[in-house]
Amino acid sequence: MTTQPSTRPDPAAAPPDHPTPIPTRWIGPLRITGTAASGELHVPLATYETPLWPSVARGARISRLVDDGIKTTLLDERMTRSVLLEAPDAETAHTAALTIHAQTEELRAVTRQSSRFAELLAIRHETTGPLLFVRFEFSTGDAAGHNMATLAADHLLTHLLTHIPGVTYGSISANYCTDKKATAVNGILGRGKNVTAEILIPQHLVTTRLRTTAGKVARLNVHKNLIGTLLAGGIRSANAHYANMLLAIYLATGQDAANIVEGSQGITYADDRDGDLYFSCTLPNLIVGTVGNGKTLPAAEEALTRLGCREERPTGDNARRLAAITAATVLCGELSLMAAQTNPGELMQTHTRIERHNGSPV
Known part of the structure; x- marks a missing residue:
């Protein structure tokens, strides 16, 4: 009796190479001002966490309603x-x-x-x-x-x-750099681009668009981002979720995604200014580039071109532009999440609605 060879895959064999693109959407536009980048532009976010898109989009909408939008300042590199x-x-x-x-x-x-x-x-x-x-x-x-x-x-x-x-x-590498690890030395001395993104939101926009108050956001920032992180033993970091936005834009633009480890070390500051909300995100370890490994892959090349980071500029200016855009994107997502968390039930209700709409399990 002759047996037919099995058509079932060998579990010990290497799986076939079928690249799966990460879902990516262009969000915005968001309004940016500053020396490194200025104007209104959309940003690409590659993520499986679908609620991130509308969350960042809400922050982007706020930026367009403020005259100066999100102001970015490059502090060091x-x-x-x-x-x-x-x-x-x-x-x-x-x-x-x-x-x-x-x-x-x-x-x-x-x-x-x-x-x-x-x-x-x-x-x-x-x-x-x-x-x-x-x-x-x-x-x-x-x-x-x-x-x-x-x-x-x-x-x-x-x-x-x-x-x-x-x-x-x-x-040749002694861990005092420090690459892809959360450390105090990077938070103090910086690694990559040190960028602050900031926005001043009038009271009526805080109330109508974010459905909260400046006082509530500032209070939550102290209790959650500062005291909560301190109790958890955080290292030179006080923010809600910088890593979410960083990973999404890093993947979309061909960056070394593992650098979100030190990149997500940063400090959110919120202040109630007579009802207006001052809100800033400072990222001392923002590691991005517009040339080098990964940047010439088709998706990354397209993203960098659309972001205006492939222009003829003095050396370093394209990378500085990308850093400013990235910091502004982080602010959009951080602002939206912090506002949502001032209201009981809003965060989970929004996640549930969006994830069910996209067919994802909850």
Whole structure:
């Protein structure tokens, strides 16, 4: 008797490669002002959390009803990479650190040999026993800068091992950077773009469009975002859900999505100004770029082009524009959620209605 071969897939075999696009919608327009970006534009959000689209859209509508919209301010920008040097004792490690700082200009020249866009901005260090952690901070043009910073650090590390006596190789990456981890050092010193997005919403819009009051939002921000996060042991962070908007726009524009770990560290500030609501979101670790790995894939290329981040501008300005747009998008979603949570039942009722409408289980 001859048996026919089984047509069932082998469970041990690798699954076929069938790329599944993440559902993406263009939300807006939202109104932005500031030196890095200005005007009205739609933003792409790639997410499976469908209630995020109307939530950000509500914040976008508010921005169009305010004369200045969402004002964005770029406070700082730098990409970091830390290296580890090992010494026989703390004294040698400390002496090496002093020598490294004394050679800053020479190290800037070494950095320029690694890339025509990388510039060494600053050097910081920490010494623990015989271990010397050196944190290099670079400007990286329109690139997010992970690889550029690592390449520059590799050149610098080679130079240090050759010219600094008493130290040996520890690691090209020493976790004092800090990449894709929530840390105090990033919140304090920054990694990527440090951007604040802010808006002043007149009282009548707070009441009619957000269905709340400035006092309620400010009170909730203190109790939830500040005290609640403190009790939870949050690290340099006080916000409701920056990660939601960051992941959605990171995926839509070809960013390294794992950077939402440090990117979602940020502080929401809300103030009742005689009934008007001042609301801001500060993101010290916003890591975005408009060139580099992932940015030339068709969907990301289209998104960056539509966002105006493929224009002929001075080096770095396209990335700064994207950072400003991203921060404004975060504010839209943060504002909408915080307003909803001032009203009992509103958040869950909205989620249930939207998810059922889109066919998702609840």
